[in-house]
Amino acid sequence: MVSSTASKQPPFRMIYSERFLDHDTGLGHPENAGRLQAVVDTLKNHALAASLEWVEPCDRNPLEHINAVHDPAYVLTLKRIAQRGGGHLDGDTPVSAASYDIALLATAAWLDGIDHVVGHHHTSAFILARPPGHHAEYGQGMGFCLLSNAAIAAHYALAQPEINRVAILDWDVHHGNGTQQLVGAHRHIAYCSLHQMPAYPGTGSAAETGSHNNVCNIPMVPGSGFKEYQARFEQQALPFLTGFEPDLLIVSAGYDATAADPLASVNLMPADYGAFTQLCKTIAPKMLFGLEGGYDYGALSQAILHTIEGWLTGPTPPAKD
Numbered sequence: 001m002v003s004s005t006a007s008k009q010p011p012f013r014m015i016y017s018e019r020f021l022d023h024d025t026g027l028g029h030p031e032n033a034g035r036l037q038a039v040v041d042t043l044k045n046h047a048l049a050a051s052l053e054w055v056e057p058c059d060r061n062p063l064e065h066i067n068a069v070h071d072p073a074y075v076l077t078l079k080r081i082a083q084r085g086g087g088h089l090d091g092d093t094p095v096s097a098a099s100y101d102i103a104l105l106a107t108a109a110w111l112d113g114i115d116h117v118v119g120h121h122h123t124s125a126f127i128l129a130r131p132p133g134h135h136a137e138y139g140q141g142m143g144f145c146l147l148s149n150a151a152i153a154a155h156y157a158l159a160q161p162e163i164n165r166v167a168i169l170d171w172d173v174h175h176g177n178g179t180q181q182l183v184g185a186h187r188h189i190a191y192c193s194l195h196q197m198p199a200y201p202g203t204g205s206a207a208e209t210g211s212h213n214n215v216c217n218i219p220m221v222p223g224s225g226f227k228e229y230q231a232r233f234e235q236q237a238l239p240f241l242t243g244f245e246p247d248l249l250i251v252s253a254g255y256d257a258t259a260a261d262p263l264a265s266v267n268l269m270p271a272d273y274g275a276f277t278q279l280c281k282t283i284a285p286k287m288l289f290g291l292e293g294g295y296d297y298g299a300l301s302q303a304i305l306h307t308i309e310g311w312l313t314g315p316t317p318p319a320k321d
Helices: 004-008 018-022 034-044 047-051 063-067 072-083 099-119 149-157 177-183 226-244 272-280 297-313
Strands: 012-015 052-055 086-090 093-096 124-127 166-170 189-196 215-220 248-253 287-291
Touching: 012 099, 012 297, 018 034, 018 099, 034 047, 034 297, 047 052, 047 297, 063 072, 063 099, 063 149, 072 086, 072 093, 072 099, 093 099, 099 124, 099 149, 099 248, 099 287, 124 297, 149 166, 149 177, 149 248, 149 287, 166 177, 166 226, 177 189, 189 226, 215 226, 226 272, 248 272, 272 297, 287 297
Parallel strands: 012 052, 012 124, 124 287, 166 189, 166 248, 189 215, 248 287
Antiparallel strands: 086 093
């Protein structure tokens, strides 16, 4: 059952399109369309469904905002690979004929999410899109990722009149090397990542602190569970993020730190993400979630369910002067 508190909240917006299923990664690839199909089926058949508002991404061209963050030459290369019928950026990162257009649509959805949370009080949104983004660097996609959506969204948010400082929390089990590269030199964007180490992509040392002490990496040892994560949240992540005093918190919401996930060795349970979300609601008055990793369909679906429920039933976000 969803708490009665949820019914008092504005609808929680899910930004999703069936076109996201058209990014074809090939037989056996863990980042596949079934991930989103499983999440949609779970959410639409749960009691929580009455609290959700499903919307399609707006018809917008995000290329200006993408090229402001990525190397335009890389973006053009990505387009040409898709126009040729597809190929690979690396051994893990396929591009299909539809992938360029779908990657642009995913970025557009993240920008829509920014517009929504900036324009409404005490509401949030979840960008249920693919391909994911946090490994994509300035001039190179990698690690299943084509465009660095969280970084693009953070830069876009700073152009909104009421947003002066943006924080990104990345709880994917893998370090968001692309996000860090693309925001680490910006004094008005903070980046905090909790991630397994050692693990792909090998970045994310605690010694990496950004150009303005605006990066906080929190490596987690394999086998870590909720007790270890909660301690690092409370002792490191929350003080860093609240001390930055952001107007907006973007969560790079990867769910491959669950015990069931095949690509990592961290032992979180889906319900733990509800607790993390409630902790995060103390950080900023506005909050946006966007999907990154998570490759066990059941754990991914349940973790997103708990994330949304954590928002709907948690404390009211703080007001900002």
